[in-house]
Amino acid sequence: MINTILQYTFLQHAIVAIIFSSIVCGIIGVIIVEKKLILMTGGIAHTAYGGVGLGYLLQVNPMITTIIVAVAAALGIGEVQNKGGKQSDIVIAMLWSLGMALGIVFIAMAPGYPPNISSYLFGNILAVSTDNLIAMFILTVVILSIVVMFFNYWKIFLFDREFASLIGLNTKKFERILFILIALSIIVLMGAFGIIMLIAMLCAPAATAALYTDNFKSRMIIASLIGCLTSLIGLYLSYTLNIAASATIVICAVVNYLVTYIYKAKKQKNPTKASN
């Protein structure tokens, strides 16, 4: 395996992509799992597909239009969630499909040879380009540093927003930045896992880490490590069994969660047996 990695750039790219994705999944995944923002994240990801189409239509780099649309969708959906009350999930579901529909229409209208839609839907970790890796790197650094630099404030904001505003924090600003970070995470993960599967990568490692620790910071670190490890195992399996890499990685991440969950549940039920 080591020789093969050294031999093929696409495998090296895949491994670097796994590292960046795992960091993002660890940090942002823990937040969205804890704050139950998963539906919202799904909404942003699918709406962002409109941005992919827009890029092809306007013949600019789709990465740029996708970032713009994803950030706009994140702020818009955030606003809907704040104001909409019970209506918000209906609006999110509509935006979800609307974004996909616009993406398809834009691509159909775009001049020239149409891109491979399924690479955006399901991603391909073996086809991550150098440009894409550079973008992933920049976005990962942005996400990591914003969370780390203001870590204690994030904790205050996420735990009790009302109290955060009472001690003078600008909670509206924190919320907007969080939504933008979620949008950027989606961009990081989109190339490797696609719009449809990236949700699993955001949820599974974070949910698994929650079974191991109740400390916020450790949870993020453990989630990143779990994401990285399950992804590498998935990559290895896909290579030896010759099956789709991104899908295998997602399956590994989810299976790892299920196995950990069952193991922990059994241990809790029967603590003496597990310690023997």
Place this chain on the structure above:
Amino acid sequence: MDYILDIEHLSVRYKEGNLALSDVTIQIPRGDYLGIIGPNGGGKSTLIKSMLNLIDHQKGTIKFFGKDLKSSLNKIGYVPQFSSFDKNFPISAREVVLTSTVEKKVKLFQRYNKKQIADANEAMEKVGILNLADRQIKSLSGGEFQRLLIARALALKPELLLLDEPTASVDSHSRSVIYDLLDKLNQEGTTILMISHDTMAISSKVKHIACISENLVYHGTPHLDENIVEHLYGCNIDLLGHGIPHRVLPEHDKEGM
């Protein structure tokens, strides 16, 4: 006279448009210990939340220490209802208390210093949960969690303490710890405003009582007569004090019957 809290002609509407509070005027002098009672949905929590700008109000003015809320935030301790919390959030008791010692100005890589940690420990000591400081909040009982929220407010060293149902669904040990603590804080000079459904208990603890049912029905010494209770609760008298409502009322005398 100088009031710690001066609310004039406050009117608040719910999101759906119904009136929650109408023309409430209430002044609280320094050192007061005010209990706010009233029926469920009568606007008690709305009053506290609109004071703190957590809910918008349509009419009226609210002044703390003669100034607006923003310039008084560091003197006000707020204890929300604990039932509204997500107790699964991964945070320890000490971290919760520390959050109120954080400086307003957002700093990069903020870390809590020794003084902040000492303040947090002192606040936890006061409510008797210092031994639980390193526990995760999800392992705390309802009463312990409520005391933790009080400790968080105390870590600010507030001059005014606002509490929203601090004794609702807590165990009896925590309840007596909370009442004793509030007593002591009030004697030391903290002004206290407490919402309670527990009419019977608070009438023997507080200095003044205010009854809110959309309007301010009564504000004065904790000595209720039937007229006020009647006005406040209408026929829903069983809402009062868990089935023993008459303990809050003076004894009926024979001639009156």
